Amino acid sequence: MKKVIVLGSINMDLVTETKRFPLEGETVIGENFFTNSGGKGANQAVASAKQGAKTVMLGAVGNDLYGKESLQNLQNYGVETKALKIKEGQTGVAVIILHRGDNRIIVNAGANKKYTTQEAMTDLAKISNKGDILVLQLEMSLDVITHIIPFAKKRGLFIIFNPAPMSMDLDTKVLHDVDLLIVNEIEAKMLASNNSATKVALINKLQKLGAENVIITLGAEGGTYTYEHEVHRYQAYKTVAKDTTGAGDAFVGTIAASLTRGESLPEAIVRASYVSGITVSRLGAQQAIPTKEEIDSLLNK
Ligand code: RIB
Numbered sequence: 001m002k003k004v005i006v007l008g009s010i011n012m013d014l015v016t017e018t019k020r021f022p023l024e025g026e027t028v029i030g031e032n033f034f035t036n037s038g039g040k041g042a043n044q045a046v047a048s049a050k051q052g053a054k055t056v057m058l059g060a061v062g063n064d065l066y067g068k069e070s071l072q073n074l075q076n077y078g079v080e081t082k083a084l085k086i087k088e089g090q091t092g093v094a095v096i097i098l099h100r101g102d103n104r105i106i107v108n109a110g111a112n113k114k115y116t117t118q119e120a121m122t123d124l125a126k127i128s129n130k131g132d133i134l135v136l137q138l139e140m141s142l143d144v145i146t147h148i149i150p151f152a153k154k155r156g157l158f159i160i161f162n163p164a165p166m167s168m169d170l171d172t173k174v175l176h177d178v179d180l181l182i183v184n185e186i187e188a189k190m191l192a193s194n195n196s197a198t199k200v201a202l203i204n205k206l207q208k209l210g211a212e213n214v215i216i217t218l219g220a221e222g223g224t225y226t227y228e229h230e231v232h233r234y235q236a237y238k239t240v241a242k243d244t245t246g247a248g249d250a251f252v253g254t255i256a257a258s259l260t261r262g263e264s265l266p267e268a269i270v271r272a273s274y275v276s277g278i279t280v281s282r283l284g285a286q287q288a289i290p291t292k293e294e295i296d297s298l299l300n301k
Helices: 040-050 065-076 110-114 117-127 143-155 170-178 185-192 198-207 248-260 265-281 292-299
Strands: 002-005 011-019 031-036 054-060 061-064 085-086 090-099 101-109 131-134 158-161 179-182 212-217 221-226 229-235
Touching: 002 040, 002 117, 002 179, 002 248, 011 065, 031 040, 031 054, 031 065, 031 090, 040 054, 040 065, 040 131, 040 248, 054 117, 061 065, 061 110, 085 110, 090 212, 110 158, 131 143, 131 248, 143 158, 143 170, 158 170, 158 248, 170 198, 179 185, 179 248, 185 198, 185 212, 198 212, 198 221, 212 248, 221 265, 248 265
Parallel strands: 002 054, 002 131, 011 090, 061 085, 131 158, 158 179, 179 212
Antiparallel strands: 011 031, 090 101, 212 221, 221 229
16 A cells, blocks of 8 residues: 655644734743644644555654654654654754734754755665655755655655745755645745746746646635646635644645545545644644544535
8 A cells, every 4th residue: 555755844843822923122921832743744744644644754853852752742643653763962843923823933953954865765765665655845954855856756756845944945956856746825936936927827837847736725715736737726625713833734744645545636635625724723733633534524514
């Protein structure tokens, strides 16, 4: 059976709500502080596992308490963690300020940036089979990402790339080996070096740069995607937004999980929209992602 391999970041999220975002130089009072497991890669892996796919995580945590907790949480959610590296020093940490469902995030990469290209290649060669789906983001060292994409392509993996948070240093040559590019509108504009293009023009440019298929996510507006050489629209699953953290990651992980089961891209997108909509309606990242059973019962209504 095909599996999902997520090579990416693992963070501990330190979250506080506020009545408003602080201005420059200002201190505001926070409310309802909590910690919970996050990181774009780990969130995507948890979404994939919660949506029923065999899921393996590659990357690194630090040898601190957050590292132990992050590993334990991934395992509790059913993600295979045997290949994860434990590095001397801190686990990745994200400081998140929440206000009326919107957020501001600062990420300290910690151990994520210590995971090397050589480790990534060795790990991937050991655990991957032709046809497996590899999911990548950009909270790792750019060197890992730019080398692992062509390496994985040669091994016959299907590559889903979610270049978030976008880096201007990313060489767009990597898009040649990307089977499915998932970006929000800002990332799409940055990659296409065009701030004013329409969605269709952005998709054309991203495909010219080499991406086989593209999804541009538009939050509550749904999104635009390519399928069988045509551009389509999809609707978001509407909920009341409590916390948008990890909703994009939940979308990406669900797409990967659905594709391993042989679902078509449009089918995968419907499920992923439900998953991200529900994630937004709950607090936190991994803890907010719904299970396959929850989504199945909504889809069968
Ligand atoms: O995409 C959301 C994630 O971004 C958070 O969980 C945080 O860890 C940051 O990496």
